[in-house]
Amino acid sequence: MKILHTIRQGKIGGGETHVLDLVQELNPQEFESVVLAFTDGPLITELKKLGIKTYVIYTEKPFDRSCWEKVKDLLLQEKIDLLHAHGTRAQSNSFWAAHKLHIPIIYTVHGWSFHPRQNRLIKMIRVWSEKFLVKKANVTICVSDHNLSEGKKLFNMDRAVVIKNGINFRKFDADKEYKDLRSELGIDRSVVLIGFIARMTIQKDPFTFIKAIADRPGAPYAKYLMVGDGELKQSAVDLAEKLKVSDKIIFAGFRQDIPDILKALDIYCLPSLWEGLPIGLLEAMAMRKATVSTSVNGTKEVIKPGKNGLLIEAGDVNGLSAALDILIKDEVLRSEIGRNAEQSVKAEYSISKMTRRIEEIYRDLKLK
Template sequence: MGIAEPQRQMAEPKAKVLFLATVYTHLAAFHLPFMRLLQEKGCEVHAAASPAEGRKEEVEAFGVRCWDIPFARSPYSLRNLKAFRELKQLLEAHRFALVHVHTPVAAFLGRYLARVTGQGPVLYTAHGFHFYKGAPLRNWLIYYPAERLAARWTDGLIVMNQEDFDNACRLGFKPGKNLFYVPGVGVELDRSGPSGPPEKSIRAELGLAPEEVVVTCVAEMSRDKNHGLLLAAWKELASRRSGCHLILVGTGVLLSRWQEKVRAERVPRVHFLGYRRDVPQILRESDLAVLTSRREGLSRFIMEAMAAGLPVVATDVRGCRDLVEHGKTGFLVKLGDVEGLAGTLERLIQDRELRETLGRAGREKIRAFSLDRVLKEMEAIYTHFLSGVAS
């Protein structure tokens, strides 16, 4: 009787996870560490988004399988009808163990279609609900009912600021069961903190002297980021104080509008840098950070600026006030207060000791928002839902 041939072990297929957002730029900017985390847990990671704004190649470089879906940012765009059909085809062709959705349009369509096509649990990260204190009435009339409807298709909701947490409770989510408060998308403290001499200096690139004060804003050129307020305040400030420069990093639909405003009104010492990959280095060479948003989820730029040891001046809105402690790590100003913003910036420009004191306090506070901590919290959430514990 011969020796029996050992039974071959068939490798179990990897659990497939889908990240869904309106555009790849969002996934590339915020979610690559979480995709890598799931890959390390043995998952096959997919992503679906519109390639219209670029950065798809960055997602693919992580070994993520990408599916182009022609979402439009506006919920009124007819392009979303085509996106609905193509996403439905994708979900009918694949069975995902977990679907993690982001951004309002993709998140709404994705949650509905994931439910009707029988996908695994659906997680939704709200990067700042479009309904919030002070939001236009139309936002409450459109987005709040949409989120209340979509709650029934959402197995887990992740929020990143206190106001959204409170609103999520009103929507019927239960803390610890299907509602999770995570401190943003995390910031890499070592990457953002002080380092040695730069290989390429932004001050040298712009011809700025060491003693000149650099104020930096990193934000998409969009209505929500509210650069009009910042430029109006800078015009007031620059008319009475020299030796300071404003650096604007970012692109967007309003870029040409703000560039034209600076040219037409002859606003001095404003530098538009466009999209940059060296933001941590730019922040290390800056003296303070400013953000004048109308709304935020939890600003990654503010976190990076605090990690770099910079004081922050920001508008007193959700997602900024969760990070900036007025008078301790920076200052909060009211929306629309041009003179108040100009005065606050001027105070910091002329007081180096105050900048350094606020910056040290900010760097200490931001430790609680580190990427390492966020990864641990997200790993626990992913494990919970992938194990089938959630009902």
């Protein structure tokens, strides 16, 4: 069965990591994967290394009619049996071609494109768009219970299921040997290292992280590592300078050696304003890290506060500063939370479990 996976970009984020893991885990005796991204980037390079056939049809816009015929030509050229669209932009730019060719569609929602902090008109348009895209899919997969319940409040979700994200525990194994990142970055072993690993966008809220650092949690025992690029990168650097915390923060830019980075950290922080089910958080937990994250969407389904992580309210600078201070000063608590985090992720969020359920959906659609 030949499946075309479509994804919005070639840069590597949560949805892109999901696709990268999924195409490697699918049973090769039953399923052949082809990947279409709508921008180029490191994801394409990684897939090619794995021998996965990949294509790029460039657009950074949703519902870009100029690329629809090109997607249709690709479906015909590759003799695709099923389309699996990962995310809003991917679905909006590939559903038309699949419908024209009577090819079944699976739409995986990696967090809705609408959220509470949007302008009212923009949110209304996004809700209408998602309703339309869900209707066009034979099956919609939500990566968290919250995403499903949120969708159900606004439109028909009768053909939707929840399949939670899974982690590749061979790649994220806390007991493996990793590169010595601390030596590379000149960070002493005695320093407590806190990491923010995400694209610097409004969603991930790097500003709250930097403002919390300005409250000096754990000073002078802590240092902060911000990994990622994005449209807010320069603004984040400027804010750190303005608040006089540049000496405490290392801006590392985009990196692909995430397991090495996680191994070097003591604490992982994800101050997002909204989420689907954050793969980065699951990866950090799999690496036995204490985490501080915001009580939003799928995140609060994963974290049991005080047991396998700490939760704060979105945008709460003081709350984030206090939570980081607690973990920085209490090594025993950090270790306990990290162990519990690893156990809870391994029990519920394996890539194998996720993939077997997706394979069942592929088979069901083939039989219909």
